[in-house]
Amino acid sequence: MSLNNEEFRPKIVAFCCNWCSYAGADLAGSSRLAYPADVKIIRVPCSCRVNPMFILRAFEKGADGVILCGCHPGDCHYSTGNYYARRRMTLLFSMLDYIGVENGRTRVEWVSAAEGVKFSQTMNEFVEKIHSLGKNVRLGDLRCRN
């Protein structure tokens, strides 16, 4: 299929930690590294700020994929936030898989402020993955469609 209006454009929500990944996205931008405009970044003070409801709410309102980016383990601005986030997201993703949501739709990646390349690579990969999974029909509020 050629590019036309019918083509599936996934909606991706990326929660990015203010101290690393958000700066990483900045660096990707200033380095002119491309990543799809389908990714909408939401800045959070720490990956640990993201509670499971944020992820589900994003899906509810029509996201096709949700990615959480934080500081590398050991580098958290608040020392330990990302360690807690890691456990929480592991359990949540496992639960989503358990209720039948395709497990590629969620992802956690650690991206530092210096890793503009990694940021753009990760986003490209993730968008491609969501593209292959197609529209999110299992998690989403019918009222938000149409």
Next chain:
Amino acid sequence: MQELISRAKELLADGTVARVLGWRAGDLPYNPEPAYFTTAEELENFVYNGFCGANLSKYMIEASKLEGKTMVCLKPCDTYSFNQLIKEHRVDREKAYIVGVGCKGKLDIEKAKKLGIKGIESVSGAEMTNAADTLTFQTIYGEKSCSYAEAMLERCHVCKGKEHMVYDELIGESKDTKDAERFAEVEKIEAMSPAEKFAFFQKELSKCIRCNACRNVCPACSCRKCVFDSTKFDSAQKANVDSFEEKMFHVIRAFHVAGRCTDCGECSRVCPQGIPLHLFNRKYIKDINELYGEYQAGADTESRGPLTNFTFDDCEPSIVTQR
């Protein structure tokens, strides 16, 4: 039961406790309700039998705010919940006089009714003293019977053991009821394809009427104000509007109690629509056990919960896709 009543009377008489929290005989043979007793006279209506399924730990949150000590009857599984509440500073150990009561499995009248037993006038075999493992029902439609195990709550088939985790004294004997694997059902679902899993939960959760009974009886759900009751965000709360909301509610509710849920099974017991809600909690428990080491919430009052803890070499969330 008589032993419990006379001990309660003693404790009330010598002023050790100001009230007794137990069960009062109902007006049908199977519906005792949780109740407070303050006099010997009231204790005449005290009952403890196979139908006393309610976990009284939850009531101790309120009882801890009352003047004086409360004697509370806790079954072995209830003591896990009580311990967990101590850990979370929601109950006051000093305000409780815990009588650990024996348990030979609790009954679910719905299960008996599913077997076609209706019009029940009286039940025998549910008493704690009864050694027989048959329940006999006198009904308007004649005598019916079923085995005790057939009418037992799901949670009793996967009992954690009849040992009390916290108590001041023990009264009554217990009988082992475990005859199934705790995680067998979870494993069965894990083995399904994503489409099958989705269909399974969609079907179960489509029954949800958002009555919030699962939340309100849950001893781990002890928040004074639930996030789902907030008027500040557009959760459907009590509305049954879209299948997504039910999923969201149950996934998040189970997440909020993950690492704190003792698997007491109250949520599944009270669900008016018979949704196996323990499948959510047990999935979290199973994952925690597998990924972060065996953990039983409520086994102690000191340890850090798995979600308020971490190690430097925890697995990455991507493990979910690799398993």
Next chain:
Amino acid sequence: MYKIAKENLPALFQLIAGERELYVPVNNNGQVNFAAWTEGAVVDLDTLKSVKSPKDAFFPQSENLYTCYKDGKKITIQPEELQNQNFVVFGMKACDVKGVEVLDKVFLSEPVDSFYAARRAHGTIVALACHEPEESCFCKVFGIDCAEPVADVAAWMVEGELYWKALTEKGEALTKAAASLLTETDEAKVEAEKAAIRAIVEKLPYSDLSLEGWNGDALTEKFNSPVWEDLYKPCQACGTCTFVCPTCQCYDIKDYDTGHGVQRYRCWDSCMYSDFTMMAHGNNRTSQLQRFRQRFMHKLVYFPANNDGMYSCVGCGRCVEKCPSSLNIVKVIKAFEKQGGDQ
């Protein structure tokens, strides 16, 4: 009086569903609730009570009132359409039918609730007599005869045959539509069934429950009674009793942000909830005792006071079966009976 063999019921359902929406008790994963009939649905007419009452058919748990769409600076408001298709609810019990009568008092008195009125106008009720009433039933207390339901069509299930009797014009119309499957018969067997049901009802443990003292004039006496102080304690403040009840009619109106507009919907509310009738200044019932009292005062005192003595409880017994703490309206009535002499 007509009849149809039980094994022909699927054909009957198919026939009715062919021309209008049909709601029947359906078993979904072990629980029986009223749902739209589809081919392959497991229809269960043997289970006495559906978990939820069939009031959903006329007053759904959640329904849209209107939707606002936003497109740039342009906002359009689209009201939800009223029910304009005929539908049939098959298998309601006498108590459930009476429950609809209670709802009528609320929603059809001025100002009329147009959503409810439209559904009532288009709905035909086929009520089924209770073959084997159960111990939690106490409809007799409210003067309901479960052996002879009063609806558009009354039906009885006797020895593998469904007996069918139209009682209203709507019922006649439905009978005509289903005529090809119905055969004429006499009432002998139905009369015997009625007698049998009534004999069982006499034996039910709650059938002799007394409502003495519960009426519209009992307000201050009942409201101020100390009995409530002990009675409410097992209540965990969930909404099970209100959500399975055929007569609870309180609702809340809420907005939902769809991202591109707003949906205004209403949903059942429960007086057991802490946010019930929440206003800007807060809540006027601040303790669970008050909320608990509200439910029973409403059913047994306030409602009769405003509706010529009609109680807003029909004795279906669903709350008796479903309360997590085994608390229910029967226990409330009995507690007052017991303590009544002391005060």
